[in-house]
Amino acid sequence: MTALSRYRPHNVLREQRADGTILLRSGDALGPVADRTGDWLHQWAEAAPERVFLAERSGPGWRELSYRTVLQKVRAVAAALLGRGLGPQTPIMILSGNGADHGILSLAGQYAGIPVVPVAEQYALIPGAHGRLRHAMELIGPKLAYTVDAGPYGEALALDVFEGVEIVSSRPGRSGATPFSDLLKGAGGVDVEAAFAAVTPESVVKILMTSGSTSSPKGVMTTQRMMCANQAMLAESLPFLRDRPPRIVDWLPWNHVFGGSHNFNMMLANGGSLYIDDGKPVKGLFGRTVENLGLISGTALFNVPVGFSMMLEAMRKDDHLRKMVLSDLDMLFYAGASLPQEVWSGFEQMAMETRGEVPLMTSSWGLTETAPATMIQQEPTERSGVVGVPMAGVTVKLVPEEDARFEVRVKGPNIMPGYFRAPEKTAEAFDDEGFFITGDAMSFVAPDDANMGMRFEGRISEDFKLTSGTWVRAGQLRLEVLACLGPLASDLVITGADRDEIGVMIFPDLAALEVAGYETAEQEGALQDPKLLAAIHRCLAERARAMSGSSSRIARAMVLAEPPSMPEGEMTAKGNLNFRKVLSRRAELLERLYAPQDPCVARI
Structure with missing residues (x-):
């Protein structure tokens, strides 16, 4: 069965108010929602204990960690964190990029109810960006911080904001940092089961920093319910995720909601496998991405438009890469900006030539505050730039602007409870009906047919x-x-x-x-x-x-x-x-x- 025969058609319910405001909802019901990300980990460690969950490059191949192994490591690290007295009020700062130890630490925090705060590694590695790192440290006040390699991060870790913070590193060298291997030893006398049982859907287990493109970065409190509901929404919209375990080779950074919540949790929720791409779509690093994609064939492909453009050019020159990327693909998913139509058409043509059919080519819309997916183009379309329709469980409120545009506001189980230690900013973020004010503008693809989806029209503040x-x-x-x-x-x-x-x-x-x-x-x-x-x-x-x-x-x-x-x-x-x-x-x-x-x- 192909991806094109397994999409879920749009089913939008539209309500028009007298003042011109429009409410959009999905006519499809939201299915069961897990209580905690740890429930997924237990589910797949029991159902498919030897299946690869996380993998990272190691020499010419991959270091692969099964679901059973990850669960064991997560429980050990959770015990070590609890043994240090960490809890809901003592977040963990993660300074490094994607990696297996990063993933285990993040899941351990979520398992034990300890918020994890991944920040952009550039904040620590670029001296001129240390002001952003200082802002995050002063806002969050962590008791423990992790870095994969203490050497390159030494200048950042010497900042006064790290005084009294335990530094943990997978490669501590002579820095005096605690080896990550020490956390894997666990801690005696700690009731991990009780801590896990105390974690509820309302527990804040991740704090994601906003980009700070219009103001100082804010900390988005992310709950278990937000992440779990969002994956239930995605599975309702993309049924092929449940048909077979998804598999991705992915570079998107985990300090962003796209890579760290959307993609990471999509693999975990559906028993999939995440192969960590240590390349990026930039000069000097894209060759590594090409190498990684040539080793593992994925069922879904996520990237930003510039990455897809570079990938298309690389596949035109490399038959093996083209077959590895396209042969088993259910979905090509872009986000961050509109995919140029010529790139879209290039992938369509190449897919037809390579496999005789086109995978679902799609996009979605959402923000850090929305976990993120809130609207999605879940059925095939011939054009780029369409962000789709509301997902199951979400209500989209469209406030009319000029030129057939609408200001977008949203409500649903995937919306944040507020910003960390910022009650005034939280109050400003919601209207009197409890809708989150996104600040984004959209227009209908076809004004008389909401099922045709919506187009993103930019930030109103711009x-x-x-x-x-x-x-x-x-x-x-x-x-x-x-x-x-x-x-x-x-x-x-x-x-x-x-x-x-x-x-x-x-x-x-x-x-x-x-x-x-x-x-x-x-x-x-x-x-x-x-x-x-x-x-x-x-x-x-x-x-x-x-x-x-x-x-x-x-x-x-x-x-x-x-x-x-x-x-x-x-x-x-x-x-x-x-x-x-x-x-x-x-x-x-x-x-x-x-x-x-x-x-x-x-x-x-």
Whole structure:
């Protein structure tokens, strides 16, 4: 049976209020929900004790850990943590990226009711980002912190915020850190069963830091109910997850909700196998991803659009990789941004050529605060950019905006109880009906048919007005312009607030520029290359001819010489731009963009 014959059709119930507000729900009931993630671990350790749950690279192959082995290790580490006096009020900070020990420690905390707080490893490894790490440490106040290798993290661990915090490391070296192997020895006299029994669906067992793209990062309190309900929703939407155990080779970081809750728990809830990809879709590391994908064939493939673009190019050159990636695939799932249509079409064509059918190509929508999946495109579609319909158990509230857009608010068992130690921010996050205010905007694919799904239209906070009073929907416009510029731009910022025209400040893909033969010269923060500016002019001018009105027409463009800086707050650990920070830090370049004449500005 193929993935295409096993999808669940959309079944949306729509309620229209007199004020124009729309409520959307799924007509499908939410099935049984586990109480705790530890229940899944026990279930599969009994039903499939030797099946691989977690695996990481070791030499030419993999270090594979079965469900039975993971359960044994989780219970031992849980005992060691409890023996140290840790509990619900003493969270654990995890500084390192994905790894088997990281996964065991996280599950042990959840098993014993001790919140785990995974943060971006860049916060510790990049000295300029230590301010973000300090903020997280001061907010959380952990008693124990874990790092896979104490050596590279030494400078961060020497910060005063780690005074009195026990440091645990899988490779402690001479740092004086507690070896992770000590935790695996457990602790005598500790009643692990009683601690596990005391964990309830309401227990907060994970705190995830928001990206901080609009304010200081907040700690999202994540409960057992949120994570367990979200997996029940996903299984209702994607029945093939229950037909056979899923298997993924995945790099997405566990300090993000996509990789650490959505993907990790999808494997655990359905008795699947997670092979940890130690590569990334960036120059210098993508080769490792290609190697890993060539070793293990997955049933689901998760990535961000740039990763799928790089993967498509690699598969065009490598028959073995193409067969390994596509031969057993039920689902290709993108998130983080809209997948360029040419990449979507490329995968469709390659799948047909390789296996004679196309797997379910889909996306979802959600936030850290929503565990995350809240809406999903659960039936096949021919286009990218559709985020789908509400999942079972969720109510989506659509508050009308201008231009057929809606502000999105949500309610359901997957929504957070609040932000950690931030009651005022928590109160601001919910409306008077208890709906979480997401700040995102959406529109219907077909206004008269909710089952066709919805399109993401950007963050409402990114919108601005021109001096003419015309609203610019900057979030959606950014996605459109990125698609227009193709490989020339890695990201960009839309400008024009309180000005006469819309502009764009482009962060280039320097590798793509080099391949294309552009000879760029820097002039005080901007790139000056007549050929490059002419290429950008052609792209945007062609787009402008198809546009009507000033709300989406780009009038000027500049290519920035310096990439976005994480230490300066221009980029979050998730790779998202902090638009306000970019514009404030590069205020002089912004003024040059709107100057009458500048050799680094393309006028369209």
